[in-house]
Amino acid sequence: MTPQTTLDPITGSLVDERFLADIPRRRERPAWVLNESLALVGAWEPLFHRRRLGTTHVDDETFYAYEHSEQFVKEILAIGANLLVTAYDKNYYVDEEEFVLKQQLAGHCRKHGLRLGVYIRADNIYSEVFVERLKTDDLLARQADGRVPRYGSQEWRKNVCFHKPGNIEAFKKSIRRAIAELGVDMLHLDGFGVGGTESHGACRCDACRQDFTVFLQRRWGGDPKSCKRRFGHTCLEGIEPPGHLILPAIPTGRVTDPVWQEWVSFRCTWMARVARIISEYVYELNPDVAILGNSGLGVRENCALLEGYDAATYCQYVDMMGNEDAFQAHMGPEGQVIQRARQHKLVEPTGAFLWNYMQHGPSERNLRRQLSHAAAFNRGRTACMGFSFACYDDFRTNGGVKRKFADWQKQNWAHFQQLGPVTDVAVWRESRAMAFAEPITYATAMRLEQLLIEDRVPFHIAQGEWPADTRVLALPNLAFLDDARCARLAQFVEQGGSLLVIGQTSSLDGWGRRRSDFGLRAILPPEVRMAGLAFDQHIAGANDPIKPGRETVGDKDHWPCRQVGKGRVIYIPELVDPATQPSLFNADHTYNFGLDLTNWRVPEKADEVRKALAWLLDEGPSMRVKSERGVLANYYRQSGTGRFYCHLVNLLEKAVPEIVFDMDVPAGSQVASVRVISPDGVDAERHRWEVAGTHLLVELARLDIYSVIIIQTT
Template identity: 20%
Template structure:
């Protein structure tokens, strides 16, 4: 069955969630004396009228919480009238489900005794739980009886509520491993299919042995032979294959769920809560069995619930959800940044503006279903988003460079390459370089990218390295940092003996230059340009901090480091900037000269080219912003119009100065968000 994301998902949405639930809240100890009343109110059909008047056009109804089919389906049926009323108002409806994440063990097993066999099994026979909540068990996605139960549940709720889709929370394994018979057999079959002949199997594992799922009691170790300073390098080939197997399987499960939904409603969507949004900073492939290349092509919408809120740090660092949005854009689907625990009075304009500029289409999740009317500024922003959705949706970024997120480098390590990617991407955002995110699959189409950026991509196959080298020789631009390409796809060094390390940079050898250990190196190779940053200096070496000091954990197993954002720039931030400037020949797509924290993006669709300007400190308007935009080949701008949702701003036509391959213009004032529309001939 072909999975097609329905076109309505790109219309732009403002979503709320019905969060209150009595049975689930009671078991978790999260109810108040008012919970039952609040549940009745959030299910009142009159809410549809209120939400319509507020500009809300997408609702996550409360439903399946994993307490068992009898309890859960009673909660689902209680939503019939509100679901019908919302549909009559033209408001899209999905149902909250904890389809694969966890079950409340006591009530679930009372209703389905055999479900005790559906749960994951840890390496010592224990049942993984949802963190410290010992009563919340984690089911096994490889158990066919459990998956049959999940699909039947999806079919039932889609029919009962006539839904537009399913929102599935807690999307991932919530464990490092499972040693049940189903996982053991599936994993063995996966390895057998991948290594079909004895020679391939011996080359990978050193023997013809049959392997079970690894216990993951540790995250690996530092080995001096690799030449990379990562304390959590996963070198064991069985563990590497297990990580990849789980990611493949979660992708299959995503597809199976989406097919089930679309069998019920061809225009229905699968909406997953992909924790952390698939960005560097966390080895989510090992921790949750999740990697974007496997999940995002198979779903229609995803949430980055724990990505946090955009803000300006006191040292001028722009904290954002831009990378999550660019990951979604790589697969052509929106991400919903969730700000669910913030009162409307505390909302910032930036929360909505960020998605208008960077998301595949604007899609904001703004809290609980029962709430006050939106403030005047928010009403204006929602109106602006609706009126301009043809400008904001399905617009590609006109990118200076494309940053590679490579599976092996970010899935078999947990710290060193992750820190590099977080720091390099922060430098790009701070300096208003426009960029896209690509994945390994996209290396087959390198010719369409202006510049390839490899932030410490330590691991790559010889074939992949040759593809990149050929791209450079034919005129492509390359920026790479640190130990890019020092290991093959299995994290094995290219040269040396067991006790004699010999670091070899395969891209340097293929392109004929010596790789620097520090500083920068600029050179031309055939028709291409190459810039190497020998080292990305961590701010902690200068007494600072790269990110929050956070260690994540499951109910068992090792802690996983998390570098969710850069609290400071790399010490040699300027070297990263100069490397990209050299590769681009000094011709950035967008340059902004402003006395304040202005972040820019430039997008294009059939309706024109759009320069998005965001003031990350919306409390302090910025005046007289000078902007330069690199012209495309043969483009001629007829008009340049500035529009904004800010109540303090006015729409106006700007004067254009076209010279030396650039358009130049000045924006008189930026409060929070403005778009400059460059209308070219034929747009």
């Protein structure tokens, strides 16, 4: 039987670019974002909102006046920050008395050279102050049951739907005012998403439904034959958005239902469309205005399914991506190595930077660790420097430590510019395959990445293209791979690349239809066989559809390998036992976004994975660091200078002695010099180095928290 081809341009990518084609893409990142540090202080809750929330102070007016004073601006500059994000528009409401203060603040910022951003949150409307408008304008989102979703317990903040044109117009109007009347440098667009969070009141309003029908008709209406193969029939106008009554309201396993797949793609496409509309509008008004977009980056969560965005696309339209997770760099309660290496690596390929909440706390060492981790993984952008005290953690706490770090960065700023990754291993979180993947795929990627992080292997997370220097590609149970992607992978191997293939990778085509044999058959070891399916029909009742078959994996301990031309392939039947995974849902069937550390650990068979990687990498990684567990390394090459970097960050509570770094000097290059710089003082810079043949060895006497090894090659 010949496999049926699905080399379909329509289903080739998660975001259907044809729905964006009417908005020319002209915007480039503002030069200042690329050239300056991004060290940001936040004061972004408007006074009216603090009061409405019931979280304000007796002296709130005095405190709020301070947040708009010259003293405030000077104090921010004094800790080494260069950017303030002030409150402005919360859910379309701007308090005019507060706005007068903003104008004064903008003057102080200009006078003292502090960049100013404003906070805009546009995915809800402050319904209490828009009674009349809501009587006449159709703006609100609707859940499948017709109710209006709200922002958690703040029930007066009702969700709006960007499929309704009035919301985009109001959003633009607010942006225009900030740029024209305040002359801002940055827009912090919080909650910058479309359609809400699935299982937490995602939109199913009439406007969404109509646009979804148009989406389906444009993609499938012109080709009845493909349409019938896709949906079983051609009645597109009868297809409703999925997720009505059944709980949980989203697929809990693989997304194989074609309507769910189309819905995810529709959501990601509309998010991209709205992001492009807004970013192009900002560019038109002032090309130097930067955008911080927050739609909540996730590494364990399927953001395409839950939030309706594709990170690789989204980050093209924002200069900083917001992240609100709680995985700040530290050793966890059970010795877990907690960090945000993945989050940074997901954003980095687009050229955007990451903004995190950082809980600095009172500990000086913790503060230095957070700043160091951000500098090492975010190409020098420390991002979160604290908040006005009447909002959250006071930015002035340990201000001297922050200033010292910022000054050190300023001195060494040339080393944080034009940095690109060093990629021995790329974990392929292919956008579309991940969007339709079951939770175990995320667990598999997480565990494998954790090993690469803990072992300090130069690695990268690719969502579309992988970097040109990739030596090993890891495919973390990517069941959905169309023929085109399989062909690209086969070509990669034929040209000398190596593959770590895990689990059900390529067992389905791009639509999720089960193949008769793996899409990667031509390069897999011959003894690898497709898993059988086991069905549990006995649990099917009249209202309980038969569940999809479970794959029965045979010998999980045998990992076949194969040389293919110049490339190598290893197949791992199963990396993570599904039985180890917790439920992803709360008791009320909503998705559980709570802190979960299950997969912040290396795979059970870590040593076997290490052996497999060693074989795939032939002579091992191109850069290595020998030190204690809990020391992280991130490697860069600098464009045009011949410099390589090894950033070392110590998560442990004490300094570690004797760190050994070694690298293979790239063919045709020579090491001219080695330097070590550190914000922790000269003691953390002491080192010796030598080159033997093509091998560079650097011995660092002591790592306190952060040291950077700079290798100049010629």
